[in-house]
Amino acid sequence: MSNRLRRLLLLAAGLLLSLPATALPRMTLTAGSRCSNCHVNPQGSGMRSELGWYAANTLGAATWDKLGLQKLNDLESNTFFGGKFTAGGDVRFQLTRIGAPLPSPVAGGPVELPDRIFFPMQISPGGSLNLHKTLTIAGNVNLAGFAYRYPGQALYDAYIKWMPDQSLPYIRAGMIQPSFGLRHDDHTMLIRANPAGSSRPLLAPFWGDLGAEIGYEGLHLLNLEAAVFMPRNLANSVQSITTDYIGKNDVGVSGRAVLWPRLEEEGINFALGVSAMKAGEFAMEDVFAGVGKTYWGTLMAEGSHSTAGNRDTTAASFIADWTPREWFVVEGRAERAIVHDTNRRVQRDQYVAGLQFFPVPYLELRPEYRYVTNADTAPFGLTDWTMGQYTLQVHAFF
Numbered sequence: 523m524s525n526r527l528r529r530l531l532l533l534a535a536g537l538l539l540s541l542p543a544t545a546l547p548r549m550t551l552t553a554g555s556r557c558s559n560c561h562v563n564p565q566g567s568g569m570r571s572e573l574g575w576y577a578a579n580t581l582g583a584a585t586w587d588k589l590g591l592q593k594l595n596d597l598e599s600n601t602f603f604g605g606k607f608t609a610g611g612d613v614r615f616q617l618t619r620i621g622a623p624l625p626s627p628v629a630g631g632p633v634e635l636p637d638r639i640f641f642p643m644q645i646s647p648g649g650s651l652n653l654h655k656t657l658t659i660a661g662n663v664n665l666a667g668f669a670y671r672y673p674g675q676a677l678y679d680a681y682i683k684w685m686p687d688q689s690l691p692y693i694r695a696g697m698i699q700p701s702f703g704l705r706h707d708d709h710t711m712l713i714r715a716n717p718a719g720s721s722r723p724l725l726a727p728f729w730g731d732l733g734a735e736i737g738y739e740g741l742h743l744l745n746l747e748a749a750v751f752m753p754r755n756l757a758n759s760v761q762s763i764t765t766d767y768i769g770k771n772d773v774g775v776s777g778r779a780v781l782w783p784r785l786e787e788e789g790i791n792f793a794l795g796v797s798a799m800k801a802g803e804f805a806m807e808d809v810f811a812g813v814g815k816t817y818w819g820t821l822m823a824e825g826s827h828s829t830a831g832n833r834d835t836t837a838a839s840f841i842a843d844w845t846p847r848e849w850f851v852v853e854g855r856a857e858r859a860i861v862h863d864t865n866r867r868v869q870r871d872q873y874v875a876g877l878q879f880f881p882v883p884y885l886e887l888r889p890e891y892r893y894v895t896n897a898d899t900a901p902f903g904l905t906d907w908t909m910g911q912y913t914l915q916v917h918a919f920f
Contacts, residue, residue, distance in 0.1 A: 551791050551814025551822070552845065562608060562650045562660050568679075569610030569648040569662060570919070575600040578919070582882040583849050589882070600920065606652050611662070611920045614644040618710075618913040621720070622896065635909065642666035643709055643727070643915075658683045661696070664728050673722050674759025676730035688740065695734035700749035700776040702797045703808035704824055708915075710872075710892075712859040713808075713826050713839045717870035717896070724806065724828055724835065726759045731774065745780040745795075753801040760804045760830050767803040767830040774801030789816035804830045819844040819851075835861040843878075851878040868898045888915035 549560070560574025570578065579586075579597060586595035601608050617640045623633040648662025661680030671677070681696030699705070702725070703713070714725040733751025738744070750773060757768035768774075780795035790813065797808040805828065812822030825838045837859035844852045855874040860867070876890030890913045898905035 551793060551812050551820040552816055552818070553791075562610070562648075562658075563679075568612060568646065569608065569650065569660070570600065572599050572601050572605075572608065575610070575920075579883050581849055582880045582885070583847075584882055586883060594883075608650045608652075609920070610649065611647040612644050613646075613918045614642070614666075615640060615916045616643050616913065617915075619909070619911050623907045623909055633907065635911075638911075642669060656684060656686050658685075667728070672726040672759070673761075674726035674755045674757075675728050676755050677728075679728075679730045690740060691736055691738045693734065693736050696732070697730050698733055698735060698749070698751070699728075699730045700733060700735055700751055700774075700799070701737065701747035701778045702776050702799055702806075703778070703795070703826065704810055707917075711839060711855075712857040712870060712872055713824055713837050715837065715859055715870075716833075716835060716861060717859040718833075718861045718863055718866065718868040718898070722759060724760055726755075729755055729759065731755050733774070742784075743782055745778070745782070747779075748775075748777045750775050753804075756801055756804070760828075768801050772802040774799065776800075790814070791816075793822075804828065817845065817848075833861060833863040835859065849880040853878060866898070866900050868896070868900075870897075871895045884919050886915075886917040886919075888917070890914070 560570055560577060562569045562571050576598060579595070586592070599605075600610060617638065619636040619638050621636040623635055625633060643666060645665040646662045647665075648660070650658055650660035652658050659680075659682050661678060663678040664676075667675055667677045676697060676699075679697050679699065681694045681698050683692060683694040685692035706713070709727040715723045731751040731753055733749055735747055735749035737747040753768050753772060753774035754770075756774060757766065757770075757772075760767055776797065776799040778795065778797040780793060783792040783794075784790070793810070793812045795808075795810045799806045806826060807828075808824065808826040810822065810824035812820060814820035819842070821842050823838070823840050826836070828835045837857065839855065839857040841853065841855045843854075846852070853874075853876055855872075857872045857874075858869065860869045871894070873893045874890055876888055879887045879889075881887065891910070892913055893908070893910045895908045896906065
């Protein structure tokens with residue numbers, strides 16, 4: 523066993539003994555179906571397929587018929603022109619404090635907390651066009667990226683996908699995010715972050731690069747993906763002030779394998795996955811496992827490890843959620859990320875408790891409380907700090 527994998531497993535084991543447990547993007551495990559069943563993108567996230575849209579049309583504490591909007595309740599599809607074109611979009615705003623506390627300008631005074639702001643995380647209209655039963659063009663643009671853009675973030679994704687048959691491999695090519703680990707819809711998670719520089723995550727939200735991926739979903743038990751890409755946006759995310767870890771002529775490669783065992787009579791679904799990525803001097807690995815029970819909830823653990831020059835980052839995330847109603851979810855999450863960079867070591871722990879509430883179809887509210895601790899050996903600034911805060915995410919989708 524390599525030293526890198528040993529460190530990753532030891533960190534995950536230590537956290538599992540001392541912290542709450544965690545969960546997958548929960549609908550995959552509770553439903554026992556792949557992301558591609560409900561999303562146009564086979565990796566999940568973003569625009570919904572006709573099945574995904576229809577399932578969400580009745581997901582809410584108050585459905586359209588109860589609100590006197592029967593015509594909306596009776597809609598059956600988000601497709602047009604005889605099913606040739608599918609429309610969709612996501613809008614997400616967040617109310618939170620961004621950044622670390624600052625030392626008091628007065629000796630012995632209280633620390634200064636960052637301002638609380640309400641800002642757009644995502645404004646993404648999109649669409650897909652079926653040119654043929656085997657050929658699809660799809661894409662979306664994140665308009666919020668014009669207001670604020672993380673290093674490494676793509677403003678859009680757009681690809682063409684060829685799948686000759688459901689039982690055969692598919693190919694997609696264009697501006698894509700290669701399949702890697704789990705694609706969470708929370709941009710604040712530490713699993714892809716750099717705790718020594720939160721404004722420069724290892725894998726930015728909506729990261730994407732020009733590339734091509736081949737994937738296989740012919741067996742319900744197995745997912746396989748392999749990609750090759752030009753890591754230009756990735757380089758902007760993982761570079762340091764003094765060193766470019768990814769050269770302008772480097773080519774990136776990635777791969778992922780996921781097993782989906784099921785106990786159908788008991789309504790229990792499992793997931794076991796491993797991923798790897800390499801581009802220049804940057805390398806990253808990810809492992810995850812989860813279990814979910816239909817109409818009840820999910821548990822999941824995920825760990826990642828990356829190297830970039832002298833920087834070594836290890837992270838683990840654990841999530842647990844309980845679903846008393848399909849429109850009301852209680853969730854808890856615990857995470858730890860540790861980075862070593864030359865003579866500096868930073869450890870950040872994050873604990874999150876919150877709700878996922880759908881008051882009406884296509885609208886999600888996520889009130890949360892977050893408690894973050896940070897320990898930094900750097901000889902400057904406020905190196906050790908804690909901060910607790912409430913946050914709110916508002917997510918509207920079509």
